Amino acid sequence: MPSRGPYILALIIIATFSILVVLLHVFVIEKKRIGKHSIRESINHLPVALAVFDRNGLVKLSSNAMNEYFREYTKVDLQNHEQLIAAIETLEPQTLKSISDVRVYLLPNGVYFMYQENKITINEIDKYTECIFFDVTELHKQEMELQEQSSEIMKRRESLQELSDNLLELGKEREILTAKTNIHNQMGSALISARQALTSDDEKLIDEALANLDKIVTSLGSGEVKPDMDIEIDDLMHDASSLGVSISIDGTIPDERDVKSFILLAIRTALTNAVQHGHATSLDVKVYSLDDRYVINITNNGETPTEDIVPRGGLKNLIRQGDRRGYKVSISSKPRLELQLIIKK
């Protein structure tokens, strides 16, 4: 009779192999099923700190990142929603311009995070609260760098504008110097001619020389410049009067060059607008010198605007120049049109 041993051995091997295959299959299937462990593993891989609380506010699920942040800040473990909110409320809210409509906070360890809370309902029965913290530290850093760069750019632009204004003034001074030099030279020539003519006894020559001198003197203008006259204010008053507007100044316009030129610019701007839009016939300027600042109010007797004033042209330029110097310019249209300057001393 042949031995049954090899057959039994073969059967055992086949059975063992089959069991192993089945076990392996079951293992793979089990692995594919989503269990608590797999969910936890997944949320720990998310680039956010996450916690989910049940309807009673108790923690249902919490990522490692959330646990670490919470423990580091409060020194205790996260148990419930109320704890989390209480901890957040001790933090100073921050502002990020690029995400201005969400809450951003700064942790003591230097991490900036954006906080979001969502209510979740499953099967219309189970209610949860999902709390997510997005790390926006890098975004904050970039925003700060951008702000710094923007600030530098603005400073450079202001410096350029200031340089441009100063150089224009310089250009004007050069122009005056050239004009004075020309007149001086003409005067010199005319005087020499007159002297020569007078020594010659030639009446025709003398008449010509005197006429020449007279012409030059006439070209210098009426000469009505009094020693205490402020030419800039005088010109301003004349310009206003040319347009049928009288300007009254109550108080003293300061002598400091920058302050004075700005105030005069403001009065001119107000005058132009009063004439063009308000058909005014008088402009009132009140200058108050307080301890730490000058306050200048400019009003007129023209028509009150029916709509809010939107600064354009001269007004826009005035505000820009004020900003550059650190002066405050405000315009109100009710109950009447008023331009106000506040200039720190």
Add this chain to the structure above:
Amino acid sequence: MVKTLIVEDQRITRDYIRGMLEETGRYEIVDCLSDASLAAPKCDKDEIDLVVMDVYTSGSKDGIDATEEIKAKHPNIKVVIVTSMVEVGYLDRAKKAGANSFWYKNISKENLLGVIDATMSGKSIFPEKTPPVMIGEASSEDFTKTEIKILRLIIEGLEYDEIADRLNCSLNTVKTHVTHILAKTGHGNRTKLVIDIMNKNFIIAKN
């Protein structure tokens, strides 16, 4: 008599122009203003035939913008623009604004009275080109139109990427142009270049 308005903020120049015109007996000086912003309202108010207009005056509006304003409502008023600033864009701007004539103080070969008389007789007197100035080692005439555009934007404070956006070209193109300009002028850097240009009033940043 030609009813004349003089717009000039410097008394000495204003009085000189006034005296020169009155002496002819042909011009009646209606008024003098030191602020170009008020020129158009003045022309609305009074009968004016001629405006002798400085470009840079007190107030925020320049004489060329004021000219455009006057011409829009009073096309028959003659406007003669006078300036000592050799800003490269003034001639074109003045023509576009409708100015009848343009005269450079201390530079133009013609005398101002001759230019004004010619203007009143219907002629239009404009210099052929902006007087050249030296920017470093280069003449201002050596700059191309694009280079001038870029220089103007630099003086207005724009960064290279903003200039590239404005001119619809690449950042590298802008940088290349600036490199060429620096090479032409011999200036070591952008700051020195900008200061030189602004000092010569070749380009003036508009408010």
